[in-house]
Amino acid sequence: GSAVTASRDRFLVQSTLITSPIKNDITDYWRGVEQGKVNEHRLRCKVSLNGSPIEDKVDMLNSVLNGTASSPPNVTDKLHSIDNKMKQLLESQQVVQRQVKIIYAIIQMLLIVILFYTAYLLYQEYLLLQETQPDPVIPTNTRQGL
Numbered sequence: 405g406s407a408v409t410a411s412r413d414r415f416l417v418q419s420t421l422i423t424s425p426i427k428n429d430i431t432d433y434w435r436g437v438e439q440g441k442v443n444e445h446r447l448r449c450k451v452s453l454n455g456s457p458i459e460d461k462v463d464m465l466n467s468v469l470n471g472t473a474s475s476p477p478n479v480t481d482k483l484h485s486i487d488n489k490m491k492q493l494l495e496s497q498q499v500v501q502r503q504v505k506i507i508y509a510i511i512q513m514l515l516i517v518i519l520f521y522t523a524y525l526l527y528q529e530y531l532l533l534q535e536t537q538p539d540p541v542i543p544t545n546t547r548q549g550l
Contacts, residue, residue, distance in 0.1 A: 415447040 420442050426433050 413449045419443045
């Protein structure tokens, strides 16, 4: 787990007195600092849960889950309770997922019906315009045989 790994991390904090303004990049400034003028302090991370190191809690949970340790009954009951709640949550999620798929299919069908209805209305409008337009007049030539 990441909490166990984090409790093993260490950090080196370095500081120095800046005697003149930094003109360029801070990296270049650090390269020019003499080794004896750098203050160093090492920090070690400790992750705790309810006042005790997290490693102890992780080891205890692993031994309980693997069945290699005798744990107090309330811990086992709590773990089973959490497991049951997770199963219920998973079942609820699957039900919701099925419902979303059904709603998505209904929306798709509704959009298809709307598309066809709109096409039908446009076609009816086209037919109505064809009926109301007068027939074009074709001029006839009154002179024949010149």
